[in-house]
Amino acid sequence: MADSLTIRRVSASPDAFIPISALRSGGPTYAKLVDIGACIGCKGCEVACKEWNDLGVEPTANFGSYQSHRDLSPKTWLLMRFNEVEVDGNLNWLIKKDACLHCEDPGCLFSCPAPGAIVQYTNGIVDFNQESCIGCQYCVTGCPFDIPRFDASTRKVSKCNMCVDRVEAGLEPACVKTCPTNAISWGSKHDMLALADQKVETLQSRGYANAAVYNPAGVGGTHMMYVVPHGDRLADYSLPSDPTASPAPMTGLMFMKRLGAWMMGFGVLGALVHFLRYGPERLDEHGDHRDHGDGPAREAPSARLGGHDGHGDGPARQAPSA
Amino acid sequence: MAERLLTRFSFFERILHWVVGVTFVLLLATGLAFAYPALFWLTALLGGGPSARVLHPWVGVLFTAGMAAMIVVWFRDMFLSDSDRRWLRAVRAYATRDSANVPPAGKYNAGQKMFFWVQGALAVVFVASGVALWFPAAFGASFLQWMRLAHYLATLGGGLFLIVHVYLGTVAYPGTARAMIDGTVTERWARHHHPRWHEEQTRP
Numbered sequence A: 001m002a003d004s005l006t007i008r009r010v011s012a013s014p015d016a017f018i019p020i021s022a023l024r025s026g027g028p029t030y031a032k033l034v035d036i037g038a039c040i041g042c043k044g045c046e047v048a049c050k051e052w053n054d055l056g057v058e059p060t061a062n063f064g065s066y067q068s069h070r071d072l073s074p075k076t077w078l079l080m081r082f083n084e085v086e087v088d089g090n091l092n093w094l095i096k097k098d099a100c101l102h103c104e105d106p107g108c109l110f111s112c113p114a115p116g117a118i119v120q121y122t123n124g125i126v127d128f129n130q131e132s133c134i135g136c137q138y139c140v141t142g143c144p145f146d147i148p149r150f151d152a153s154t155r156k157v158s159k160c161n162m163c164v165d166r167v168e169a170g171l172e173p174a175c176v177k178t179c180p181t182n183a184i185s186w187g188s189k190h191d192m193l194a195l196a197d198q199k200v201e202t203l204q205s206r207g208y209a210n211a212a213v214y215n216p217a218g219v220g221g222t223h224m225m226y227v228v229p230h231g232d233r234l235a236d237y238s239l240p241s242d243p244t245a246s247p248a249p250m251t252g253l254m255f256m257k258r259l260g261a262w263m264m265g266f267g268v269l270g271a272l273v274h275f276l277r278y279g280p281e282r283l284d285e286h287g288d289h290r291d292h293g294d295g296p297a298r299e300a301p302s303a304r305l306g307g308h309d310g311h312g313d314g315p316a317r318q319a320p321s322a
Numbered sequence B: 001m002a003e004r005l006l007t008r009f010s011f012f013e014r015i016l017h018w019v020v021g022v023t024f025v026l027l028l029a030t031g032l033a034f035a036y037p038a039l040f041w042l043t044a045l046l047g048g049g050p051s052a053r054v055l056h057p058w059v060g061v062l063f064t065a066g067m068a069a070m071i072v073v074w075f076r077d078m079f080l081s082d083s084d085r086r087w088l089r090a091v092r093a094y095a096t097r098d099s100a101n102v103p104p105a106g107k108y109n110a111g112q113k114m115f116f117w118v119q120g121a122l123a124v125v126f127v128a129s130g131v132a133l134w135f136p137a138a139f140g141a142s143f144l145q146w147m148r149l150a151h152y153l154a155t156l157g158g159g160l161f162l163i164v165h166v167y168l169g170t171v172a173y174p175g176t177a178r179a180m181i182d183g184t185v186t187e188r189w190a191r192h193h194h195p196r197w198h199e200e201q202t203r204p
């Protein structure tokens, strides 16, 4: 297997949560840099994505936007979102290239209960392995960017895989290859960060004072980064300002699962110890404990009722309670 | 002389118990498989990962139906009385087989009644969170994450209760499990475990 496809993390395995610091073992990690300011909205990347990944056509309809589809789908892994926003009195398209960001700490992978259904390669690409997917859609819940899409007919999820098959062969992803304005760049994460800084500087010198790199720390950074001209309007780009790979309920769940495993283990152990100490209960013919036979008798109803034992007329009779 | 037997559970009650029991164990096993990768192989009980994911909610529907019927059938019997409250305070005596200090129980002792109410409450949590997780497209991500936590906590509670329930009902108290098999218990057993019920059943 080529170096680029060495596996770093596997969902639902002991390897899922290795701290990042332990993983910085060298080797190239790739990143895609999307310069939104240089995007002319041609949607060539959408087409290239469909073609390379053989995703098929989904009929589109005019819904009052320049955008091709309303949403991502199992067949549409990349969607240019044409957010129409007024900036300084002018209508602007704050375009977002909506696709998997290939998080360094992937919330989808952390959420997945199926061993091997989601893997992260050492090169930074997060990939779904449909063969192992059980269709629970927990990854959809775990992704802070709302990326994975569930196909109800196959009961599998899918999303952008950064053209992992091309990358493995030393090529750039199809969207990068096709972009006519070079708005999408491809290279090592290190180089792309440097390029991003350059681009931000250029933008700022041209009057975009709030230009910024989108590489959110809450998910450990991403392997698709954006340069946004209006860094102060992330919401208008439909970019979450503070995404996290481990939100409170998931952290709580992880903690409780650990604690719960111990509790259930001790539960079984406790029953065993109790059994060893007290053993199976043994009653004498009156229903008293053999070993307590002469204890300060519970007001043994047996004594009073002894006389009725001979009745034998069926037990089902109901008597009003005393 | 063969010992006289008392009927403890009707045929219908036993069917209900086992519908709930079998479905709960299946749900617990596959649920733990989803929670713990080391137990993922338990999904084989329902035909492997993808099919377990499809069937788990349907088994849950059966469980819910059984549980609902059970609650209706046993509801009135399960209210705690004053003597039950005394029993609960003496639970330590019960656990250590110090039967002289255990207040006499009726048809159900306070522990069984609590088991009933807690499992009933957990069932509500299971169903509410389970429906959300069954149809995730209808809900927001953060809400679903909380539902995962709630579903797990209910699983943990139900699992712990199951351990106690099975232990007490089988090896700890011989003669108990048959009440859920042929529906009967011996008089001796009844006199010891449920003296007030025994008295009602044998009063002329």
Ligand code: SF4
Pocket: A099, A100, A101, A102, A103, A105, A106, A107, A108, A109, A126, A142, A143, A144, A145, A146, A147, A148, A159
């Ligand atoms: S963007 Fe979503 S789907 Fe992509 S790696 Fe991050 S968490 Fe996973």
Ligand code: SF4
Pocket: A011, A108, A111, A112, A113, A114, A117, A118, A128, A132, A133, A134, A135, A136, A137, A138, A139, A140, A156, A157
């Ligand atoms: S839907 Fe598939 S990939 Fe997503 S969390 Fe479930 S098993 Fe994992």
